[in-house]
Amino acid sequence: MKIARVRHEGRVLAARVDGTTVYPVLPEETRHMADAVRDLIADGTAHTVLAADVPGIPLDDVELLSPLAAPQKIVCIGLNYADHIRETGLATPKVPLSFVKTAHCLTGPTAPVRIPRGATEQLDWEAELAVVIGRTARHVPAEHAADHVFGYTVANDVSARDAQFSDVQWFRGKNFDAFCPLGPWIVTADEVPRPQDLAIGARVNGAVVQDSSTKEMIFGIAETIAYLSRFMTLYPGDVIATGTPHGVGMGRDPQLWLRDGDVVEVEVEGIGVLRNQIRFTD
Known part of the structure; x- marks a missing residue:
């Protein structure tokens, strides 16, 4: 699985990347959005949450960000x-x-x-x-x-x-x-x-x-x-x-x-x- 942080329509989201499509996690599905990917890793829920069947967005329509925003080190x-x-x-x-x-x-x-x-x-x-x-x-x-x-x-x-x-x-x-x-x-x-x-x-x-x-x-x-x-x-x-x-x-x-x-x-x-x-x- 490829896991990314993306910016789409002003929101920063965690997302699964599959080919030329990204499948985002909505903000309300994570504790906070300071570093949604880190939170999902820490919770042990990254694989299950990001594997959910959600509408996809073309990869060309999002901005790929650093996949982690605030690692402790x-x-x-x-x-x-x-x-x-x-x-x-x-x-x-x-x-x-x-x-x-x-x-x-x-x-x-x-x-x-x-x-x-x-x-x-x-x-x-x-x-x-x-x-x-x-x-x-x-x-x-x-x-x-x-x-x-x-x-x-x-x-x-x-x-x-x-x-x-x-x-x-x-x-x-x-x-x-x-x-x-x-x-x-x-x-x-x-x-x-x-x-x-x-x-x-x-x-x-x-x-x-x-x-x-x-x-x-x-x-x-x-x-x-x-x-x-x-x-x-x-x-x-x-x-x-x-x-x-x-x-x-x-x-x-x-x-x-x-x-x-x-x-x-x-x-x-x-x-x-x-x-x-x-x-x-x-």
Whole structure:
């Protein structure tokens, strides 16, 4: 099942996506609309509520939003692809290297990424497979981690490299507004039987810049969930962005940075595509 947040006729709705049709959940069927998808995941009712027989709306008639609006946390894993380690020349982490993006970074799968002009000269892309937690996870062993996954989506961990590496830590360089395009929907885990064997990549203005596989992950999804849950409780609707493969702008020779008007497409096999234009604004 594909689950999305959509805007239709001024209302933001949770919806099931089936081909070129979306089947929305009416607002009165959820507790509140701050994050209807997260609420349905937390309630354990997403599959049954969204499977209801309701009138459909053409996909072209809605705006796809970030499938989650207010996860409690977005945990990102850095330096988690062997091919990315090779291009950066950095040491392979001994444990998952984690940092946080906050919910204000979230933006939709087709929304522009708007950045104040002059705020960065080194804007980079990072194609990532994102995991959406479905059940509260605390001290979860790796062999049971899959039981806590609701589904998967696509993320672009947009990064301002000059800010990232001029500070002592990465928070500012990773947390500009709209630095986390997410979507276009969540594909439930039952439809992604091989999450560690998916093609993943990115294109800038149509040119392929990343082309890899989730097989290149150093720390797999189960190991990452087990590790994080030793230190923090993972809640339904939380997002884990699992790292990016080789081909980021920082790792190229010469380095390649995003400019005003560039279009970045991030794709994960069987999940979907993000397509966001970069817009520098005054």
